[in-house]
Amino acid sequence: MPTSPDQVPERWGALASAYEQSFEGLSSQFSAEALRLLDLKPGERVIDVAAGTGTFSLMAARAGAEVLATDFAAGMVARVRERTAAEGMTRITAEVMDGQALAVPDASFDASVSVLGLIFFPDIHKGLTELRRVLRPGGRAAVVCWSDPRNLQLMTSVAESIRRVVPEFQLPAAPPVWARLAGATPLRDEMYRAGFREVEVTTSTGILTIESPHAFWDDFTRSGPPLAFLFQQLGPERAAAVGRDYIASLTAESRDGVPRLSAEACIGIGRA
Numbered sequence: 001m002p003t004s005p006d007q008v009p010e011r012w013g014a015l016a017s018a019y020e021q022s023f024e025g026l027s028s029q030f031s032a033e034a035l036r037l038l039d040l041k042p043g044e045r046v047i048d049v050a051a052g053t054g055t056f057s058l059m060a061a062r063a064g065a066e067v068l069a070t071d072f073a074a075g076m077v078a079r080v081r082e083r084t085a086a087e088g089m090t091r092i093t094a095e096v097m098d099g100q101a102l103a104v105p106d107a108s109f110d111a112s113v114s115v116l117g118l119i120f121f122p123d124i125h126k127g128l129t130e131l132r133r134v135l136r137p138g139g140r141a142a143v144v145c146w147s148d149p150r151n152l153q154l155m156t157s158v159a160e161s162i163r164r165v166v167p168e169f170q171l172p173a174a175p176p177v178w179a180r181l182a183g184a185t186p187l188r189d190e191m192y193r194a195g196f197r198e199v200e201v202t203t204s205t206g207i208l209t210i211e212s213p214h215a216f217w218d219d220f221t222r223s224g225p226p227l228a229f230l231f232q233q234l235g236p237e238r239a240a241a242v243g244r245d246y247i248a249s250l251t252a253e254s255r256d257g258v259p260r261l262s263a264e265a266c267i268g269i270g271r272a
Helices: 009-014 016-038 055-062 074-087 124-133 153-165 184-193 213-220 225-234 236-253
Strands: 045-049 066-071 092-096 109-115 135-146 197-209 260-271
Touching: 009 016, 009 074, 016 055, 016 074, 016 109, 016 135, 016 197, 016 213, 016 260, 045 055, 045 124, 055 066, 055 074, 055 092, 055 109, 066 074, 074 092, 109 124, 124 135, 124 184, 135 184, 153 236, 153 260, 184 197, 184 260, 213 236, 225 236
Parallel strands: 045 066, 045 109, 066 092, 109 135
Antiparallel strands: 135 260, 197 260
16 A cells, blocks of 8 residues: 555646656656667567656657556556657557556566656565566666665755755655665665666766746646645745745856756666
8 A cells, every 4th residue: 555645646647747847857867878778679669667757758769669658647647648649659658557567468578667766666676576577588677766865956955945944844754765775786686686687787967957946946846746745734935935945045056047956866777
């Protein structure tokens, strides 16, 4: 059973647009690197698990792959279908599925992928074993997680602003759900434990350029269930004050008035 707002499908589906607007500028960089490392060939079959709004799926389809995009949130799948239709893309099929129990046969894909999605699963090991199960012999998988959540500026800067502006507010003490799988060694170990072989992990740095800080903040506070819940607890006035501090601090750190946030992710590539 879901134990966190991150693990409730309806919460993600309702936030699909805000997630896309605030986060895709960063996640797309890791999707592009995962795609490069997989070295997909035209016509290969790919399953994108916890696909979100479809960033990786669209990239893979544009490269000539046949893609099944899956997500447990119907709202995310609907957005993938909208984007696919807008591009006239015929190589993507999008379906609602639980990544811990994929409704596809064994050994039916050339590649399986999860970019910053599987890290939210209640049972990460089940998610990894499913990515392995659906691969044909010799097929390969790409799994993306954060390198070190303690250095994820996108999130740590929010906590810093809350502490400055609302020092009496009690931030969650427990580590976030998505921090359970982080770093090169844990990712490598978990992929081997799930049955992958020849696992190699690389690190990739992405830069999120915030051209319109106020628009970014509005979307960012609604971009994921935990953030939406956090700012509901703060209330409109305190949330707005935190936003002003967040934007001001990021802008002050920039050279040209355009905030840029760096983030490092780990990309694990393994074979079936």
